[in-house]
Amino acid sequence: MPSFAGSALWAKSLLQRISLQHTLLATSYHVVSTREFQEVNAQFQLVENAMKEYMNKVYNDWQEHLQDVFRGANQNGMELFLIVRKQETLLLEVNFSPELLKLYKEVDVWERVGFSIPFIAMENAKDKDRINIIRFHVRGVVRDYNKIISSLASWCDESPPAPALVHRFFLLPLLIPLPRAAQPLTLSSIRERKLFSEKIKSLDRKISPAINKMTWHTKGIVDFFCKDTKKQCHVVQQLVDDFKGLKDSVFRDCADLGNLSMIAIESKRLYSAEEFSRAQESHRKVTMDKIQSLHANMKSTLKRMYSMFIHDGAESLREWERFISRIDGMVQDSLTSAVRRSLQDLARAINGDKKTEPQQLFRIRVVLDSSSKVAFSPSLSDLTQMINSCSKELISMLDVIPRLHRLVEAEVRRELADADGPGAQREDKHGGRQESIATCIANEDEILKVMVAIMGGISSNVGKMQKQLTYWEKFNHIWEYDKDAFFRRYAKSNRPLSAFEEDILRSLLLFLPLLFPYRPPPPSPCPRPCRPLLHACCSL
Numbered sequence: 001m002p003s004f005a006g007s008a009l010w011a012k013s014l015l016q017r018i019s020l021q022h023t024l025l026a027t028s029y030h031v032v033s034t035r036e037f038q039e040v041n042a043q044f045q046l047v048e049n050a051m052k053e054y055m056n057k058v059y060n061d062w063q064e065h066l067q068d069v070f071r072g073a074n075q076n077g078m079e080l081f082l083i084v085r086k087q088e089t090l091l092l093e094v095n096f097s098p099e100l101l102k103l104y105k106e107v108d109v110w111e112r113v114g115f116s117i118p119f120i121a122m123e124n125a126k127d128k129d130r131i132n133i134i135r136f137h138v139r140g141v142v143r144d145y146n147k148i149i150s151s152l153a154s155w156c157d158e159s160p161p162a163p164a165l166v167h168r169f170f171l172l173p174l175l176i177p178l179p180r181a182a183q184p185l186t187l188s189s190i191r192e193r194k195l196f197s198e199k200i201k202s203l204d205r206k207i208s209p210a211i212n213k214m215t216w217h218t219k220g221i222v223d224f225f226c227k228d229t230k231k232q233c234h235v236v237q238q239l240v241d242d243f244k245g246l247k248d249s250v251f252r253d254c255a256d257l258g259n260l261s262m263i264a265i266e267s268k269r270l271y272s273a274e275e276f277s278r279a280q281e282s283h284r285k286v287t288m289d290k291i292q293s294l295h296a297n298m299k300s301t302l303k304r305m306y307s308m309f310i311h312d313g314a315e316s317l318r319e320w321e322r323f324i325s326r327i328d329g330m331v332q333d334s335l336t337s338a339v340r341r342s343l344q345d346l347a348r349a350i351n352g353d354k355k356t357e358p359q360q361l362f363r364i365r366v367v368l369d370s371s372s373k374v375a376f377s378p379s380l381s382d383l384t385q386m387i388n389s390c391s392k393e394l395i396s397m398l399d400v401i402p403r404l405h406r407l408v409e410a411e412v413r414r415e416l417a418d419a420d421g422p423g424a425q426r427e428d429k430h431g432g433r434q435e436s437i438a439t440c441i442a443n444e445d446e447i448l449k450v451m452v453a454i455m456g457g458i459s460s461n462v463g464k465m466q467k468q469l470t471y472w473e474k475f476n477h478i479w480e481y482d483k484d485a486f487f488r489r490y491a492k493s494n495r496p497l498s499a500f501e502e503d504i505l506r507s508l509l510l511f512l513p514l515l516f517p518y519r520p521p522p523p524s525p526c527p528r529p530c531r532p533l534l535h536a537c538c539s540l
Contacts, residue, residue, distance in 0.1 A: 005109030137226035144233035258334035350457035
């Protein structure tokens with residue numbers, strides 16, 4: 001509400017309310033002749049005169065204000081350019097005189113109040129309907145342009161809601177409110193704007209006449225400037241929205257890569273070496289299919305993104321190089337996280353942690369080998385080799401995952417039959433084979449530490465398992481004794497029946513320690529059932 005006309009409108013509205021009540025009293029014949037009505041009528045006249053004097057005073061003050069601001073019939077402010085740019089945020093603003101805007105509102109409200117409009121005001125407001133239409137369309141251009149700039153800045157300035165994976169280069173924004181409030185430029189927002197620099201420069205060239213040339217007197221603003229510029233803004237905005245949606249898809253795929261489990265260990269299950277190896281091999285195939293599917297989806301998405309900038313200038317392409325390099329780093333970090341967490345699960349199952357004890361994971365049997373010696377099946381070396389092989393397979397299976405950096409550019413240019421473009425020169429310029437993702441993961445310090453912890457957990461059980469073998473050494477006379485020679489001598493001897501009973505009793509006494517229940521040592525990843533050895537001894 002304008003300051004001058006608003007005050008007058010308030011006074012008029014209050015006077016109308018009082019006049020309505022006074023009219024109702026004046027139409028009541030039994031009230032008109034009373035002394036109280038005469039007093040009320042006199043007070044009403046005073047109030048009515050005061051309100052009219054107040055409105056006339058405000059009207060005169062407004063006329064004086066017009067003389068001070070407009071100085072005659074000069075249309076102050078109509079020579080301003082249509083748009084101005086803020087240097088700190090690079091956003092646009094409608095460059096319309098605030099005094100003229102106030103004048104248009106004052107004129108509308110003074111007409112409603114019922115006062116005549118001064119000549120100065122009429123002269124400056126004669127084209128207000130046409131100017132308001134122009135302002136509406138120019139404001140639409142400014143809004144569309146600022147929406148593009150703000151949405152580019154919001155990629156790195158907006159924090160994501162509880163992301164599953166946070167990368168050192170990016171946060172992962174999934175919900176971005178638009179338009180955003182004006183804010184100073186950051187390094188991240190400048191980088192993202194550089195990616196769209198060619199498209200923004202093209203848009204700036206389209207808008208530059210409104211910043212440097214067109215005034216509010218210029219004809220054809222709506223038909224030749226606003227409509228064409230808004231159409232181009234919509235095209236750029238669509239590209240930005242598509243890019244943001246594809247970028248979010250890439251981030252989600254990276255998060256899914258980081259959440260994969262590459263090892264399968266069922267709780268409270270005892271594995272034989274062959275069962276464990278087969279279970280991991282089967283799980284790796286399933287996991288590898290998911291990884292290849294996510295990687296192929298990311299590659300397809302990045303190809304669509306790269307096709308938006310393939311024909312842009314050097315600045316945009318340099319920023320694309322940085323962008324896809326960061327995506328490559330995110331993929332590597334996601335896979336590193338998945339491998340590290342999977343190896344930590346295996347290490348936790350073998351070594352335990354502060355909250356859980358080591359669980360019994362492998363089934364190892366104590367048997368007599370071909371040379372009649374007590375041994376483990378599988379042997380400790382075979383078990384260690386199997387676990388080491390399964391751990392290394394988690395990393396080596398990622399050799400089939402190529403880096404996206406050059407792959408995306410090469411495939412897009414091949415599809416567009418543009419192998420002689422500037423991208424081919426950049427291929428030579430940036431030549432040099434980069435290490436594969438699997439090699440980088442294998443050289444990570446954290447991965448090596450977990451691998452050492454796994455091997456250390458297996459080695460820590462060697463002493464306990466050797467004690468088990470030592471326990472059975474005192475019974476070696478049972479299987480090392482030449483039983484065939486004993487039976488031949490026994491058959492030739494002519495001994496009484498009581499001697500046979502004494503020999504049988506003596507043999508039973510030798511086997512009694514074997515038949516007693518054996519108390520196992522504290523839990524370890526490698527329980528050692530001794531039943532096969534007992535059967536072998538008892539069958540001798």
